[in-house]
Amino acid sequence: MENTLTEQELKEIQKIEHFRNNIMLFEKQLLDIEGSYGDPKNPGMSESANEINPLTHTFADGLYIREIFMPKGQIISTGIHKKKHPYFVLKGEISVLTQDGITKIKAPYHGITDPGTKRIIFIHEDSVWITVHATDKDNVEETLGDIVAKDFDDPEISIENMKKYLKLKNK
Numbered sequence: 001m002e003n004t005l006t007e008q009e010l011k012e013i014q015k016i017e018h019f020r021n022n023i024m025l026f027e028k029q030l031l032d033i034e035g036s037y038g039d040p041k042n043p044g045m046s047e048s049a050n051e052i053n054p055l056t057h058t059f060a061d062g063l064y065i066r067e068i069f070m071p072k073g074q075i076i077s078t079g080i081h082k083k084k085h086p087y088f089v090l091k092g093e094i095s096v097l098t099q100d101g102i103t104k105i106k107a108p109y110h111g112i113t114d115p116g117t118k119r120i121i122f123i124h125e126d127s128v129w130i131t132v133h134a135t136d137k138d139n140v141e142e143t144l145g146d147i148v149a150k151d152f153d154d155p156e157i158s159i160e161n162m163k164k165y166l167k168l169k170n171k
Contacts, residue, residue: 019099092127
C-alpha cells in the first residue's frame with residue numbers, strides 16, 4: 001500500500017484519532033456511574049452487567065449470535081469491534097454516538113459494524129440489540145477475544161490498519 005493519503009483520507013484518520021481519544025475519556029467517567037454497562041473491555045463476562053443487561057449467547061454453524069437487553073435510561077459504552085459484522089435492533093429506540101456523529105435508531109433496524117467501531121449508546125426505550133459474528137470458536141470467552149479489542153492499540157484496528165481500510169473503502 002502507498003503511504004500517501006488523500007487530503008480527505010488524512011482528515012478522516014484525524015477524525016478517527018480524535019474520536020478514539022475522546023470516547024475513552026468519556027468511558028472512564030461513564031463507568032463510575034451506577035448502572036453503567038459493566039466493563040467494555042470484558043463484555044458480557046461481569047455478573048453485574050448480566051443483571052442489568054441480560055445477555056444470550058448462541059452458537060450455530062460458524063456463527064456467534066449475541067443478544068443484549070438494554071433498559072430505558074441507560075448509557076452504554078460498547079466494546080471496540082475488531083471485525084465487520086451485522087447488527088439488529090429488534091426492540092426499542094436508542095441514540096448511538098460513533099465517530100460519524102449521532103444516529104437515532106428505532107426498531108426494527110439493521111446495520112453493519114465496521115472494524116474499529118466503538119459506540120456510546122443512550123437507551124430511550126427498553127431495547128434489544130443482536131450482533132452476529134463469524135467464528136470457528138464454540139465458547140464465549142474465546143470468541144470475544146477474537147471479536148473485541150482490549151484497546152485501540154490492537155493491531156487489527158490500529159490507525160495503520162484504518163488507513164488501509166479507508167483506501168479499500170474509497171476505491
